[in-house]
Amino acid sequence: MSVAMGMLDAGMDAFIIGITGRTGGLLAQELLSRGDTVHGLVRREEQRADLAALGVDAVVGDLAEVSVDALAAAFGTVDAVVFGAGSNGGSAQDTKAIDGDGVAKAIEAARRAGVSRLALVSVLPESWRERDLGEEVEYYFAVKKEADIALSRSDLDWLILRPSLLVDDPGTGTVSLGPAEFHGxxxxxxxxxxxxxxxxxxxxGRQILELTTGSVPIRDAVEANVRRR
Incomplete structure (x- = not known):
């Protein structure tokens, strides 16, 4: 077995920003099922206690208020940080604080903590283009794009994942994943x-990948996006 392939199944230590969200919670479960160690940022003490019962070590803090140094201390020596928080097109103030400034804080905090790998859950640029979205949602898309740019220009081992419209249907285990995908x-x-x-x-690493429903098993879809040199 090669060193690279050996790393595929090695346990990791991950920190999830947005761990109490629906996607973040599912990611935590997925990582725990793989034997990984999971940490997260929560806003309330009762959330921390609930996650502790599941084996997750959470830190209490408000992303809009926490300092970069405090966030870096929370990261500690994890292998990877996942930014899955989002305002979901709420008020412009919340969008700037979470989707904009929050990502900027995470980038700098990861750098200060010495954590090189940062994955950002973003949005497909084509999302809802057929609709009249209104000023706040248009602002949300603009801020998300700015965050993508900021991360892609950083010196981190970054990854940007842009899923299409998120639904709560059961997972199928198959997807379509690549540098450009249709919005579905x-x-x-x-x-x-x-x-x-x-x-x-x-x-x-250092790749932007878009994700939607498809027919390719997830492991194969990921393998297909490994850059060959």
Whole structure:
């Protein structure tokens, strides 16, 4: 077995920002099922206690208020940080604080903590283009794009995953994953499973990948996006 392939099944230590969200929670379960160690950021003490019962070590803090140094201390020596928080097109103030400034904090905190791998759950740029979205949602898309740019220009081992419309249907275990995909919909469970597989694939880094429903098994879809040199 090669060193690279050996790393695929090695346990990792991951920190999830947005762990109490639906996708973040599913990702935590997926990583735990692989034998990984999972940490997260929560806003309330009762959330921390609930996650502790599942084997997750959470830190209490508000992403909009926490300092970069405090976030870096929370990261500690983890192998990877996942940014899955989002305002979901709420008020412009929340969008800036979470989707914009929150990502900027995570990038700098990862750098200060010495954590090189940071995965960002973003959005497909084509999402809902057929609709009149209104100013706040348009602002949300603009801020998400700015965050993608900021991360892609960082010196981290970054990964940007852009899922299409998220739905709560059961996962199918098959997806369509690549640098460019059509906007459709995808089960949150499949997003979580794909992200977990991507985190365990050290040969994928500094890439933007789009994700939607498809017919390719997740492991094969991830393998197909390894850059060949």
């Amino acid at each position: 919909q995808v089960a949150r469970a499949d997003v979580a499973a794909t992200l977990a597989a991507l985190l365990h694939e050290p040969r994928i």
